[in-house]
Structure formats: C-alpha cells, structure tokens
Amino acid sequence: MATRRRGKQTNGSKRKNDHVKNGTTANGDVTNGKLEALDPFRESGADEMLTTNQGTRINDNQNSLKAGARGPSLLEDFVLREKITHFDHERIPERVVHARGTAAHGHFRVYQPLADLTRAKFLQDPAVTTPVFVRFSTVAGSRGSSDLARDVRGFAVKFYTEEGNFDLVGNNIPVFFIQDALKFPDLIHAVKPEPHNEIPQAASAHDTFWDFTSLMPESMHMIMWVMSDRAIPRSLRMMEGFGIHTFRLVNERNEARFVKFHWKPLLGVHSVLWDEAVKISGRDPDFHRRDLWEAIASGAYPEWELGLQVIEEDQENAFDFDLLDPTKLVPEELVPVHRVGRLTLDRNPDNFFAETEQVAFHPGHVVPGIDFTDDPLLQGRLFSYTDTQLIRLGGPNFHEIPINRPVAPVHNNQRDGHMRQTLNTSRTSYEPNSLGGGCPFQAGAQMGGFVSYPERIADAKMRRRGEKFFDHFSQATLFWKSQSETEKHHIVQALRFELGKVETAAVRERMVGMLANVDRSLAEQVAEGLGLAAVPRVEPPLNRSIPADGKPESFESRRAKPARPLERSEALSMANTIKDTAKSRKVAILAADGVDATAVETMKQALTAAGAVAKVVAPHGGTLSGTRGSDITVDFSLLTVGSVLFDAVFVPGGAQSVKTLKADAMAVLFVNEAYKHCKALAGTGEGVTLLPGHNGAHGAPSSVEEREEGVVGGGDGDVPTVAAELLKALARHRAWSRETKAEHVPA
Ligand code: HEM
Numbered sequence: 115m116a117t118r119r120r121g122k123q124t125n126g127s128k129r130k131n132d133h134v135k136n137g138t139t140a141n142g143d144v145t146n147g148k149l150e151a152l153d154p155f156r157e158s159g160a161d162e163m164l165t166t167n168q169g170t171r172i173n174d175n176q177n178s179l180k181a182g183a184r185g186p187s188l189l190e191d192f193v194l195r196e197k198i199t200h201f202d203h204e205r206i207p208e209r210v211v212h213a214r215g216t217a218a219h220g221h222f223r224v225y226q227p228l229a230d231l232t233r234a235k236f237l238q239d240p241a242v243t244t245p246v247f248v249r250f251s252t253v254a255g256s257r258g259s260s261d262l263a264r265d266v267r268g269f270a271v272k273f274y275t276e277e278g279n280f281d282l283v284g285n286n287i288p289v290f291f292i293q294d295a296l297k298f299p300d301l302i303h304a305v306k307p308e309p310h311n312e313i314p315q316a317a318s319a320h321d322t323f324w325d326f327t328s329l330m331p332e333s334m335h336m337i338m339w340v341m342s343d344r345a346i347p348r349s350l351r352m353m354e355g356f357g358i359h360t361f362r363l364v365n366e367r368n369e370a371r372f373v374k375f376h377w378k379p380l381l382g383v384h385s386v387l388w389d390e391a392v393k394i395s396g397r398d399p400d401f402h403r404r405d406l407w408e409a410i411a412s413g414a415y416p417e418w419e420l421g422l423q424v425i426e427e428d429q430e431n432a433f434d435f436d437l438l439d440p441t442k443l444v445p446e447e448l449v450p451v452h453r454v455g456r457l458t459l460d461r462n463p464d465n466f467f468a469e470t471e472q473v474a475f476h477p478g479h480v481v482p483g484i485d486f487t488d489d490p491l492l493q494g495r496l497f498s499y500t501d502t503q504l505i506r507l508g509g510p511n512f513h514e515i516p517i518n519r520p521v522a523p524v525h526n527n528q529r530d531g532h533m534r535q536t537l538n539t540s541r542t543s544y545e546p547n548s549l550g551g552g553c554p555f556q557a558g559a560q561m562g563g564f565v566s567y568p569e570r571i572a573d574a575k576m577r578r579r580g581e582k583f584f585d586h587f588s589q590a591t592l593f594w595k596s597q598s599e600t601e602k603h604h605i606v607q608a609l610r611f612e613l614g615k616v617e618t619a620a621v622r623e624r625m626v627g628m629l630a631n632v633d634r635s636l637a638e639q640v641a642e643g644l645g646l647a648a649v650p651r652v653e654p655p656l657n658r659s660i661p662a663d664g665k666p667e668s669f670e671s672r673r674a675k676p677a678r679p680l681e682r683s684e685a686l687s688m689a690n691t692i693k694d695t696a697k698s699r700k701v702a703i704l705a706a707d708g709v710d711a712t713a714v715e716t717m718k719q720a721l722t723a724a725g726a727v728a729k730v731v732a733p734h735g736g737t738l739s740g741t742r743g744s745d746i747t748v749d750f751s752l753l754t755v756g757s758v759l760f761d762a763v764f765v766p767g768g769a770q771s772v773k774t775l776k777a778d779a780m781a782v783l784f785v786n787e788a789y790k791h792c793k794a795l796a797g798t799g800e801g802v803t804l805l806p807g808h809n810g811a812h813g814a815p816s817s818v819e820e821r822e823e824g825v826v827g828g829g830d831g832d833v834p835t836v837a838a839e840l841l842k843a844l845a846r847h848r849a850w851s852r853e854t855k856a857e858h859v860p861a
Pocket residue numbers: 208209210211212215249250251267268269270283284285289290294295298357358359440473474475491494495498499502503506
C-alpha cells in the first residue's frame with residue numbers, strides 16, 4: 115500500500131490502480147503516467163514537523179534520553195533506537211555487476227504503427243507516449259568507482275507499457291564476451307578486482323582478466339570493441355545502445371521475424387581519449403553522472419532513435435554467422451537499421467536509492483508481440499536477473515517497489531513474503547476457484563494474454579554450440595578493418611596499456627598471439643609496445659568451448675570462416691558519426707583580471723544561442739574585473755577543474771589577463787591539455803598567444819591559413835566570427851589530425 119501524502123484523507127478508500135493512459139495534451143505537453151503513479155510515494159518534508167516512523171512528533175532530535183544529564187542512555191528511548199536501527203540497515207548489496215549506474219525518466223514514442231511486425235501495443239500509435247526509466251552503468255566497478263573506467267556501458271530501458279513492463283537490457287556495444295551464460299561467472303570473476311588483494315578497482319588491466327581472455331577466442335570480437343574508444347564515452351548521451359541478442363517480433367497473425375534492437379543517439383557517438391579518462395577519474399569521478407544530470411536539468415534532453423534490424427524467419431541460415439551467437443553482429447550493410455521511434459530523457463530522479471538503486475531490470479520482462487530466441491546467453495540471463503534481485507532487494511516483493519511497478523494493472527494469486535505491500539482482499543488465492551468467481555482469470559490472446567511463440571524444437575539434449583559459433587575472428591577482423599587510422603591507433607595503445615599492466619609474461623604473449631588471429635599488423639604493433647621481439651607463434655586456442663573429453667574436429671565447423679567476408683562496415687567506425695551539432699558541449703572561457711569583458715559576453719551569448727554551455731574559469735573564484743570596469747562571475751577556479759572536463763577552451767584578449775594566465779602553470783597546463791586532447795581552441799586579441807598549435811603562440815597572432823585544425827581565432831578580435839568557427843570545430847568533436855603532434859606537448 116502506498117504511503118500517502120500527508121493531509122490526504124485515505125481511510126476507507128480503495129487503492130486506485132496505477133494504470134494510467136499516456137499521451138500528449140492539447141498544448142503538446144507529454145503526459146507521463148509513470149511519473150503520476152509515483153506521486154503518492156513522493157515525500158519532501160517541506161513545512162512539516164519531524165516525526166518517528168510511527169508518526170509521533172519528535173520534540174528533541176539532539177539529545178538521547180538519559181538518566182541524568184551525564185548519566186547512561188536509557189533503553190526506553192524509542193526515538194534513538196528507531197533512528198539508529200534504521201540507519202544500521204540503510205545499505206543493501208550492490209549489483210553483482212553493473213553496480214555503478216545513473217538513471218533518468220523519460221518517454222518513448224513510435225513514429226509509425228508497426229502492426230506488420232509486432233502486436234506490442236506501445237509500438238502501434240504515434241500519439242501514445244510510453245513512460246521509460248533508463249539506467250546507464252559500468253560493468254566491473256563497485257558503486258563508488260569512477261565513471262571513466264575502460265568498460266562496457268549498460269544501457270537498460272524499462273518501458274512502462276499499458277500491457278506491462280518491457281525491459282530492453284542492453285549495452286553500448288553490440289556484441290558480448292561469451293557465447294554461453296555458463297561462462298558468465300567465469301568472465302566476471304576474471305574481470306573483477308583480484309580476490310587476494312581486491313586490486314584493481316574498475317579496471318580490466320590486470321592478470322586474471324587477460325589470462326581468461328587469452329584462453330577464450332570467442333571473446334576476441336568483443337575485446338576489439340572494449341579496447342576501442344567506445345569503452346570511454348564522452349557522455350552517456352553520446353553512446354549507441356544495443357539489445358545484442360536476436361529477439362523475435364510477433365504480429366497479430368502470429369507471424370514472427372527476428373529482430374536486433376538499436377539505440378542511435380541524436381548527438382552522435384563520441385568518446386574521450388584514454389589520457390583524459392585517467393585524468394577525469396581524478397578530477398571528477400562522477401563525470402558521466404553529472405553530465406547526464408546537468409543536461410536534463412538544463413532542458414538539453416538527450417534523445418535516441420530506436421532502430422530495428424528485421425530478418426525474415428526463412429533467412430535465419432542465410433548468414434555466415436549464427437543469429438543466436440551473441441558474439442556476432444548483423445552488419446548494417448547486410449540488414450539496414452530502420453529507425454522506428456524516439457526516446458527522450460526529460461526528468462532526473464527524485465531519489466537515487468529509491469529509483470536508480472532499487473530499479474530491477476530483467477531481459478525476461480516482455481509484452482505480447484516481443485519474444486525470445488534460443489541465444490544461449492539470453493536463455494541464461496532469463497534465469498539470472500530475478501534470482502539476483504531476490505537477494506539484492508531482499509525478497510520476492512520487489513516488483514511492488516514504486517519504480518518497478520508497472521502502470522498496467524497487476525492481479526494474481528501470489529501472496530505474502532517480506533515487505534508485502536498489497537492488501538489482497540479476496541478470500542481466494544488460488545485458481546481455479548469458484549468462491550472468488552474464478553477471478554483473476556486467464557486472458558485470451560485477443561484480450562492481450564501473452565502466448566509464447568510456438569517455435570519448433572526437435573533435437574537431442576546435448577551440451578554443444580551451433581557450428582558457426584566457432585568462427586571467432588572474422589567479425590573481430592571486420593571491426594578492426596572498419597576503423598579509421600586514429601581509432602586503430604587508440605586500440606593499439608589501449609592493448610599496450612592493458613597488457614602492459616599484466617605481470618605474467620606468458621599471458622601477455624598468449625594474448626598477442628591471439629591478436630594475430632584478428633590482424634597481423636595489430637599484433638605486431640602491440641608486440642612492439644610490449645617489447646616483444648616478435649609476435650609469439652599462434653598456438654591453437656587453449657579453450658575450445660567443448661567438453662573435457664570432446665574431440666575438437668567433431669565440434670568445429672569445417673567452414674569456420676565465412677566464404678566471402680565483408681571487408682568493411684561504415685557503421686562500426688565512430689569517425690562516420692553525426693558531427694553537426696555543438697549542443698550541450700561545454701566550453702571553458704579561460705580568463706583573469708583585466709580580461710576583455712566584451713569578448714567574454716559576446717562569446718557566451720553566441721555559445722548559449724547555439725545550445726552550448728559556457729563557463730568562466732579563472733585563477734581565483736568570485737568575480738573578475740574586466741576591461742571597462744565590468745565584473746565577470748567566475749564559475750570555477752583553476753584549482754577545481756581541468757580542461758579534461760570541457761570540450762573546448764576560449765581565451766579572450768585583455769593584456770593583463772593573458773599576462774597573468776601565461777605566468778600561471780595551471781592555466782598553461784589547461785590549454786596544453788586541451789590541445790593534446792585534440793579539442794577546439796579559440797582565442798581573440800592577446801588570448802591567441804596562449805594557444806599551442808597557433809603559430810602566434812609565442813609571438814604575434816598568425817593568419818588563418820597557418821593555424822592547425824581546431825585552433826581558431828585571430829588577433830583582430832572579431833568575436834562573432836571566432837565564435838562561429840569555434841562552434842563548427844566543437845561539432846566535429848576533435849581535431850584528430852593534431853593527435854601525433856599533440857603527443858609532444860607536455861601536459
Ligand atoms: C548480452 C549480454 C548482457 C547484457 C547486455 C547485460 C546487460 C546488463 C545490464 C545493462 C545490467 C544493469 C541493469 C541495471 O541498470 O540495473 C545488467 C545487470 C546484471 N546482469 Fe547482465 N548483461 C548481459 C549478460 C549477462 C549474463 C549472461 C548474466 C548471467 C547469466 C547477467 C547477469 C546480470 C546480473 C546478475 C545483473 C545485476 C542485476 C541486478 O542486480 O539488478 N548478465 N546486465
């Protein structure tokens with residue numbers, strides 16, 4: 115039963131169902147039934163007196179009850195006992211994986227009815243908005259770990275549909291490490307901090323992870339993604355999402371098709387550099403959490419389009435890979451992604467614990483029209499989530515926690531258990547019954563009852579995988595070949611870093627040998643970085659994913675490699691992403707006393723008008739005295755931020771300001787790091803002389819032609835022109851052509 119808002123008369127009233135219609139009001143506002151359903155649970159304490167949990171008003175919240183002012187505390191003190199007891203039990207176990215996360219409310223709307231594909235009601239009517247709650251996460255780290263770990267990001271979406279909750283529990287990478295859920299505990303044990311000393315936190319760069327990986331050829335495709343910049347996103351708002359497994363869509367005529375789910379971010383897919391990730395982890399370990407929160411709070415609502423790759427049932431075996439194998443993707447060149455709807459996140463949670471921590475996602479939460487396939491990883495997941503939530507959330511009634519309640523009505527004969535909230539009033543808690551009029555009764559398919567797709571299965575019981583599962587390298591190679599030179603360089607550097615942290619030489623060598631199966635030049639470059647004289651001989655993979663006494667030749671397909679492998683897939687490279695918007699990008703305006711106040715104001719206005727965010731960073735907090743006597747509010751002192759927390763830096767003119775900044779090591783580091791990280795740099799007036807990469811850095815301002823990519827501005831102080839150039843450079847995200855030079859800038 116819901117706790118009620120104070121003052122509402124509730125005695126005798128029947129609990130209203132949470133079922134709420136969603137849609138759009140006459141003035142275009144989105145109505146979100148889930149947010150309304152959460153209302154009775156919200157409590158602010160505003161204008162209220164302090165009470166115990168029993169509602170007794172508390173007169174003294176400072177002193178416990180004692181026998182005399184200096185005497186012992188009394189057991190009778192129910193205020194003390196209740197408060198301390200509740201505090202003692204405030205913690206619950208963190209998620210065994212994906213412990214670190216952040217979430218937001220929003221809504222989803224389909225563009226066109228999808229009746230041909232699915233009977234799912236929330237995919238039929240463009241006028242209907244479906245409330246969602248989305249939780250993003252890292253996988254390996256603890257709840258308090260840094261957002262910028264090199265890791266997969268969870269992308270879990272709970273759709274509160276009128277037919278029940280549908281959870282799309284995906285990641286920001288379209289494939290996974292393993293093919294069978296039986297290996298999941300091994301994978302997670304290997305990547306988590308090592309058991310003897312619990313080191314390292316939220317990092318795969320250690321022996322046990324690479325020991326396991328080097329023995330698991332099926333991980334190799336995923337390893338390419340995790341070593342790429344996809345694993346260090348610029349923002350949770352700038353990540354793709356994937357359902358990974360092949361699912362089924364089923365329409366009213368009971369026709370089924372295979373489907374892969376995609377989320378395509380409207381801001382494009384962008385990442386930071388590893389050097390930034392390391393520094394952000396120190397400067398602001400909550401970087402992603404803060405970025406999402408601030409964007410939503412400021413009205414810059416993140417958006418994604420839902421994409422579907424649809425495959426006819428009779429095409430199941432038309433590919434070189436197996437649709438049931440979660441280590442493979444379906445290249446967009448083979449099956450295009452159709453964008454069918456839009457997800458918008460527009461409200462931050464009220465309470466992290468109640469919502470973000472207590473939300474319980476489950477890939478098995480489906481609605482009529484969406485069904486599973488026999489992907490063995492998915493099948494294992496269907497067991498795992500409820501099982502783990504039973505202990506994490508303390509019992510079988512966690513579906514009654516407000517954030518987990520569907521907006522669809524819930525009626526069944528499940529009863530009792532820890533923390534049961536519902537007051538079931540019926541005498542009957544069994545079915546069939548006559549005493550309760552047969553209620554609640556089964557729903558026919560026409561009444562929205564879920565009917566499992568009648569997939570035909572006729573085979574012997576066995577512990578095996580499909581033959582095509584054994585091609586572990588073709589798509590890893592496809593991914594590698596599809597990357598830009600910059601992306602390839604970053605993958606090599608990531609592998610050098612990760613394996614460089616591995617203490618056991620044999621593990622490092624085996625891993626490099628394994629990489630040679632993906633691409634020889636990749637393995638050679640990594641070997642060089644590790645100081646290996648040559649790529650170690652490629653041994654047959656040690657783990658062949660077969661039983662102890664199995665014979666490999668009877669398991670692996672003779673055609674383990676595709677006959678005509680795809681050479682390149684544009685969609686796999688972030689270089690081909692959206693680069694036409696500077697919206698929500700953060701620009702630091704680096705200034706000191708004596709700064710050109712007009713330049714600051716003009717730049718601020720231009721950036722804000724384009725939807726970017728401008729913040730003044732200065733050697734001290736408070737205000738700066740600008741030219742012409744005007745005061746400028748400082749947002750951050752140099753001590754509290756670094757340029758790693760921004761997308762670009764603008765240095766306005768003002769002789770005194772620039773002189774001060776040049777003499778300040780923190781200010782010089784600020785611009786040097788931004789340069790090294792290939793960010794847009796802009797200057798006007800004397801400010802130009804502070805910019806590395808600008809020929810005028812240590813002398814007179816140079817002409818436009820002499821500037822490097824992403825370094826904009828000139829000495830003539832035309833701020834609107836510089837602002838326009840800066841916005842273009844911001845939209846391109848980074849000036850990668852500078853990267854090799856930038857490595858020589860000490861920062
Ligand atoms: C394609 C592969 C997988 C994906 C995309 C995936 C994704 C996710 C995501 C996004 C979460 C976090 C949900 C949240 O934000 O609360 C999560 C949690 C979890 N996953 Fe997976 N996972 C995968 C494979 C597996 C497998 C194979 C297992 C076990 C057999 C598993 C077990 C768990 C568990 C136990 C949790 C914690 C759930 C909780 O405490 O609420 N996952 N997974």
